[in-house]
Amino acid sequence: MALVSAAVLLGGCTSGNPESALDRAEAQVAEKEKALADAQAAATETTDAFCTSAAGYVTALDRYGDVLTAEGPTVGDVSTAGADLLEPRQDVLADGQAAQEARKTVADAENALAEANATLANLQASASGSTEPSSTPSPSVATPVPVAPAESVARVKQADAxxxxxxxxxxxxxxxxxxxxxxxxxxxxxxxxxxxxxxxxxxxxxxxxxxxxxxxxxxxxxxxxxxxxxxxxxxxxxxxxxxxxxxxxxxxxxxxxxxxxxxxxxxxxxxxxxxxxxxxxxxxxxxxxxxxxxxxxxxxxxxxxxxxxxxxxxxxxxxxxxxxxxxxxxxxxxxxxxxxxxxxxxxxxxxxxxxxxxxxxxxxxxxxxxxxxxx
Incomplete structure (x- = not known):
C-alpha cells in the first residue's frame, strides 16, 4: 500500500512539473521544425518534377507544330502526333497536382509549427512568473502557395480547350x-x-x-x-x-x-x-x-x-x-x-x-x- 501511494505521489509530482511540460513543448517544436523541413524538401522535389514534365510537354507540342508545318504530312501524321501528346500531358497534370499537394503539406507544417511555438511561448511565460500567459498573439494561418498564378493556369486551360x-x-x-x-x-x-x-x-x-x-x-x-x-x-x-x-x-x-x-x-x-x-x-x-x-x-x-x-x-x-x-x-x-x-x-x-x-x-x-x- 505504501509503495502504491508513493508511486501515485511521484507520478502526480511529475505530471505537474513545469520543467517537464516545457521539455515536452520544446520537443514538439523540434519535431514540427523537422516536419516542416521535410515538407519543404518534398515540395522542392515535386516542383522540379513538374518543371521537367512541363518542359517535356512543351517539347511534344513543338514537335506537333512541326508536323502541321512539314511538307507532305497526312491526316494520319496529325492523328499520330496528337496521340503522342497524351502521355506527356498526363505527366505534367499529375506532377502539377503533386506539386500543389506538396505545397499544401508545407502550409500545414508551417501552421503546426506556429501552434507549437505559441504553446511553448505561453509555458515559458508561465515559468517566468507572468500572470498573463495567454497574451501571446495567435499565430497567423499559412495558406498553400500556388504552383503558378491563377491567370496563367486559366490561360492554359482555355488554350487546351x-x-x-x-x-x-x-x-x-x-x-x-x-x-x-x-x-x-x-x-x-x-x-x-x-x-x-x-x-x-x-x-x-x-x-x-x-x-x-x-x-x-x-x-x-x-x-x-x-x-x-x-x-x-x-x-x-x-x-x-x-x-x-x-x-x-x-x-x-x-x-x-x-x-x-x-x-x-x-x-x-x-x-x-x-x-x-x-x-x-x-x-x-x-x-x-x-x-x-x-x-x-x-x-x-x-x-x-x-x-x-x-x-x-x-x-x-x-x-x-x-x-x-x-x-x-x-x-x-x-x-x-x-x-x-x-x-x-x-x-x-x-x-x-x-x-x-x-x-x-x-x-x-x-x-x-x-x-x-x-x-
Whole structure:
C-alpha cells in the first residue's frame, strides 16, 4: 500500500512539473521544425518534377507544330502526333497536382509549427512568473502557395480547350490542306501558354529571359488591342495568338478585300493602321504600341539595335526576316502565330544554361531544325 501511494505521489509530482511540460513543448517544436523541413524538401522535389514534365510537354507540342508545318504530312501524321501528346500531358497534370499537394503539406507544417511555438511561448511565460500567459498573439494561418498564378493556369486551360476543339474538327475524311490557320494557331497558342506558365511557375529564373517573355506578351497584347480598337477583336487582350486573334485578323482582311489568311502581312498591317487612323489619334497609338513591342522583342533577342519608337521601317522588316530565317520560320517579314511561338522558344534557347545533372527543368529549346540566334 505504501509503495502504491508513493508511486501515485511521484507520478502526480511529475505530471505537474513545469520543467517537464516545457521539455515536452520544446520537443514538439523540434519535431514540427523537422516536419516542416521535410515538407519543404518534398515540395522542392515535386516542383522540379513538374518543371521537367512541363518542359517535356512543351517539347511534344513543338514537335506537333512541326508536323502541321512539314511538307507532305497526312491526316494520319496529325492523328499520330496528337496521340503522342497524351502521355506527356498526363505527366505534367499529375506532377502539377503533386506539386500543389506538396505545397499544401508545407502550409500545414508551417501552421503546426506556429501552434507549437505559441504553446511553448505561453509555458515559458508561465515559468517566468507572468500572470498573463495567454497574451501571446495567435499565430497567423499559412495558406498553400500556388504552383503558378491563377491567370496563367486559366490561360492554359482555355488554350487546351481551344486546341481540343480544333483537333476534333479534323477527321480521317478531312483533307490536310484544309486544316485552317485557326487550327495551327490553336496548337501554337497552347504551346505559348505553357511556356508562359513554366516561366510564371519559377522554372526559369533568368531575368533577361523573363523580360524577353514579357516583351513577347507585350507584342501580341498590343496587336490584340489594336484589333480591338479597330473593331475586329472582342476577346481579352491576353497575349496569346490563338484562334480568336486569327479570326480578328481574318475579319480585318475580309473587310479590306485582302487575302484571308489570318496572318498580319504588310498589306494587313497597313489596313489596320488605316482603320485606326480613321478612329482618331488615341486608336492610332495602338499601332505604334504594336510596332514598339516588336522592336523591343527583337532587341532583347539581339536582332534590332535601332530605336524603340513604334515606327515601321525596311530595317525592322529585315531584322524580323533574319530572325525568322535563323529560327526556321518562313522569312515573310510579318508576324504570325508560328513566329510568336518562335519568339518564345528563341528567348528560352538564347539563355539556356549548360546541361547539368539536376532535376530542375531548363528553358524549353527552340523548334526542331532551328538555330540559336546570334547574340
Amino acid at each position: 481551344d486546341f481540343t476543339t480544333a483537333q476534333q474538327e479534323i477527321t480521317d475524311d478531312t483533307p490536310l490542306d484544309e486544316a485552317s490557320e485557326k487550327f495551327n494557331a490553336a496548337a501554337v497558342a497552347l504551346e505559348v501558354s505553357w511556356l508562359r506558365l513554366v516561366a510564371d511557375a519559377g522554372c526559369v529564373s533568368d531575368e533577361q529571359l523573363v523580360q524577353g517573355q514579357k516583351a513577347v506578351l507585350a507584342y501580341t497584347t498590343a496587336l490584340q488591342q489594336s484589333l480591338a480598337d479597330a473593331g475586329y477583336y472582342a476577346g481579352k487582350a491576353d497575349g496569346v495568338y490563338g484562334p480568336d486573334t486569327v479570326a480578328a485578323v481574318e475579319a480585318l482582311q475580309e473587310a479590306h478585300e485582302l487575302p484571308v489568311t489570318g496572318v498580319v502581312d504588310a498589306a494587313t498591317e497597313e489596313a489596320l493602321r488605316t482603320d485606326l487612323a480613321a478612329k482618331g489619334e488615341a486608336a492610332a497609338q495602338s499601332a505604334v504600341a504594336t510596332t514598339a513591342a516588336l522592336q523591343q522583342t527583337l532587341h532583347l533577342l539581339g536582332y534590332w539595335d535601332g530605336p524603340v519608337d513604334g515606327k515601321e521601317s525596311d530595317a525592322l522588316t529585315q531584322a524580323l526576316k533574319k530572325f525568322q530565317t535563323d529560327l526556321g520560320v518562313p522569312p515573310t517579314g510579318v508576324v504570325d502565330a508560328a513566329t510568336v511561338a518562335a519568339f518564345e522558344a528563341a528567348i528560352a534557347q538564347a539563355k539556356q544554361p549548360e546541361p547539368a545533372p539536376s532535376a530542375t527543368a531548363s528553358p524549353v529549346p527552340a523548334p526542331s531544325g532551328s538555330a540559336t540566334p546570334a547574340r
